[in-house]
Amino acid sequence: MTALADPGARLEIDWTRCDGHGLCAALLPDRITRDEWGFPVIDGRPVPHADEKAVRRAVTVCPALALRLTKP
Amino acid sequence: MTLWFTARGAGLSALLLLSVSTALGAVMTGRGRATDRVVWHYVHRITASLGLGVLLLHVATILADPYAHVGWKGAIVPFTAGYRPTWVGLGTLAVYTFVLVAAVGFARGRFATTPRGAALWRRLHSLAYLGWAMAMWHGFLSGTDSDVAWVRWMYVVCGVGVLSALTVRVSRIARPGLTRHVTPVAPAAQPLVGAR
Amino acid sequence: MSAATDVRPVSSAADTWTIGAPRLLAGLDALPSLNLAAHTAIHGAPPAMDRDRLLTLLDASRLSGRGGAGFPLASKLRALHGTHLRVIVNGSESEPASFKDRTLLRRTPHLVLDGAVAVAAALQAREVVVAVHDAAAHESVRRAISERPGRGSIRLVRRDGRFVGGEARALVRGIDGGPTVPPGRREHPGLTGNLVSNAETFAQAAILLRRGARGFAETGTHDEPGTVLLTIGGGVARPGVVEAPIGTPLGILLTAAQAAPATAVVAGGYHGSWIHPFPDIRVSRAGLAAAGGSLGAGVLYVVDDATCGLGELAQVTGWLAAQSAKQCGPCRFGLPALAADVAALAAGQPAALSQAFAHARAVDGRGACSHPDGAVRFASSGLHVLQDEIDAHRRGGCGRRVLGRLPITGGSR
Numbered sequence: 001m002t003a004l005a006d007p008g009a010r011l012e013i014d015w016t017r018c019d020g021h022g023l024c025a026a027l028l029p030d031r032i033t034r035d036e037w038g039f040p041v042i043d044g045r046p047v048p049h050a051d052e053k054a055v056r057r058a059v060t061v062c063p064a065l066a067l068r069l070t071k072p
Numbered sequence: 073m074t075l076w077f078t079a080r081g082a083g084l085s086a087l088l089l090l091s092v093s094t095a096l097g098a099v100m101t102g103r104g105r106a107t108d109r110v111v112w113h114y115v116h117r118i119t120a121s122l123g124l125g126v127l128l129l130h131v132a133t134i135l136a137d138p139y140a141h142v143g144w145k146g147a148i149v150p151f152t153a154g155y156r157p158t159w160v161g162l163g164t165l166a167v168y169t170f171v172l173v174a175a176v177g178f179a180r181g182r183f184a185t186t187p188r189g190a191a192l193w194r195r196l197h198s199l200a201y202l203g204w205a206m207a208m209w210h211g212f213l214s215g216t217d218s219d220v221a222w223v224r225w226m227y228v229v230c231g232v233g234v235l236s237a238l239t240v241r242v243s244r245i246a247r248p249g250l251t252r253h254v255t256p257v258a259p260a261a262q263p264l265v266g267a268r
Numbered sequence: 269m270s271a272a273t274d275v276r277p278v279s280s281a282a283d284t285w286t287i288g289a290p291r292l293l294a295g296l297d298a299l300p301s302l303n304l305a306a307h308t309a310i311h312g313a314p315p316a317m318d319r320d321r322l323l324t325l326l327d328a329s330r331l332s333g334r335g336g337a338g339f340p341l342a343s344k345l346r347a348l349h350g351t352h353l354r355v356i357v358n359g360s361e362s363e364p365a366s367f368k369d370r371t372l373l374r375r376t377p378h379l380v381l382d383g384a385v386a387v388a389a390a391l392q393a394r395e396v397v398v399a400v401h402d403a404a405a406h407e408s409v410r411r412a413i414s415e416r417p418g419r420g421s422i423r424l425v426r427r428d429g430r431f432v433g434g435e436a437r438a439l440v441r442g443i444d445g446g447p448t449v450p451p452g453r454r455e456h457p458g459l460t461g462n463l464v465s466n467a468e469t470f471a472q473a474a475i476l477l478r479r480g481a482r483g484f485a486e487t488g489t490h491d492e493p494g495t496v497l498l499t500i501g502g503g504v505a506r507p508g509v510v511e512a513p514i515g516t517p518l519g520i521l522l523t524a525a526q527a528a529p530a531t532a533v534v535a536g537g538y539h540g541s542w543i544h545p546f547p548d549i550r551v552s553r554a555g556l557a558a559a560g561g562s563l564g565a566g567v568l569y570v571v572d573d574a575t576c577g578l579g580e581l582a583q584v585t586g587w588l589a590a591q592s593a594k595q596c597g598p599c600r601f602g603l604p605a606l607a608a609d610v611a612a613l614a615a616g617q618p619a620a621l622s623q624a625f626a627h628a629r630a631v632d633g634r635g636a637c638s639h640p641d642g643a644v645r646f647a648s649s650g651l652h653v654l655q656d657e658i659d660a661h662r663r664g665g666c667g668r669r670v671l672g673r674l675p676i677t678g679g680s681r
Contacts, residue, residue: 014452015596
């Protein structure tokens, strides 16, 4: 059993709600950058358990509630 | 008399804190750098949490003080208090409302998972305005200090603060084409979180 | 013959012709349209069957959707969840270059209805909903429904003709009274009990039920048996809706359509791809994919050497940008940026090419539906195929005007 056994949660976005506020990118610079119009470019890799708290913070702080963390 | 003074002081303090939080909640949604907005978000949460804490102190001291003539049933069941039942009842409802609003606020992330969730979250959390109005009304009309000048000024400040914030909020919604504001992206924008 | 001057736009396409024996278009060479009696005389009575038998047939025939994405119909059936099942016929055909679905619905609606009703009965679905935009198709289907026994279980709705309105989930929302735009999450409609498929798919199913798997596979290729309806247009003298065996070489089709010398062919529609018009390319899902294109909604449009290909690309890319539902930022801002880049290339600006590809990469996959993905595919493939034209424009121009071979007048005629 390797450390990769836990597939990890995924950070997903509802594009119809996202308004490009950018708080998520400010909080998670390693995972989210912004394109030239201000919208998030989200790294698709799974969220390891250790990062979940920080990612949940971004989910909560998003003014449009456009992010969600889905369990595998 | 300590309980009584504490109750009054806590009530006024709670109203002040919750007014700040409510006003922030109203205007926070607009602009500003992303990093600043995260900080304001936390100010909103902290003033709300402190306000709730002090509010519960207010309720506890009222209950503990026989001079207040409120009693358990009067506090928990609206409009059944022995002293000014209507206005105290409003206070009860305000407490319930704020507790619900705070719970919804803390659970914000969980509402993000479904399409209806985001809209529902906003509607439930907006009950804060109702709770605030009931609290103001309760405080002014049942509170003992309302005839003191600086207390009246405090009510005025809280009222003006929240109402003007709400006006700003409504004007932002009403403006057409609002949903898109492009926050300019500076490539060198400082991330909020340093390397960990 | 100078094909270029004989070109007519597909808007006069009541024209249908076939390569080989017609199946879906049977009877339409003699009659403008088939009422129930004519339909029954030509095709016979519709067979009924249960879900297991239907799935066996669909698996054996590998019947895939004809709306663009090409999912096997059997997979869609198996993916259905829920108790309130609905079969939804997507006849909205909001792709401007496509006319096959309107042709079926206007002229042989009973074939489409047979397929939909048979699938609904096999699934024990509560109702069949036929969604159309075109007025003539609406009238034709209405009349056809009234001719059939048991008409109560078929509901006809008239829907939005915009490009995005034809997207499956947008369609379902519109039918249920909501906004006709895709929802925020990319979940397919089967999860809510809706089987959405293209009008031609149901017509093909009706043929399959009558012929059985072996009979169905008498034409076409081994992996993709049967015929396909194509809308052939652009720089051709004989445009129309064409029924051909899957796997017919592109050269045969272009010759039969009397195509002018082609710079490129747009295959699949405006979410499809530009390809070089090599005559050996097989017109099938596999064949076109191997050539860097896609079968998509069966659109084959010739961009001939009389028109400015780059200008045609710019025009359609601009149209695609305007079709954005504007719900999602990357699509709403990125597609117009991409369109501006293509227009700049047509105006001869060299820097625009790398910028176009950068914008394409930035937009691809970032939206609630596949509109940005399809638009990017269309634009990128065009830029790849039109390298010579891009060079010519950089040097001062190609000397040709945009003749409008790729229609952008909207989804209905």
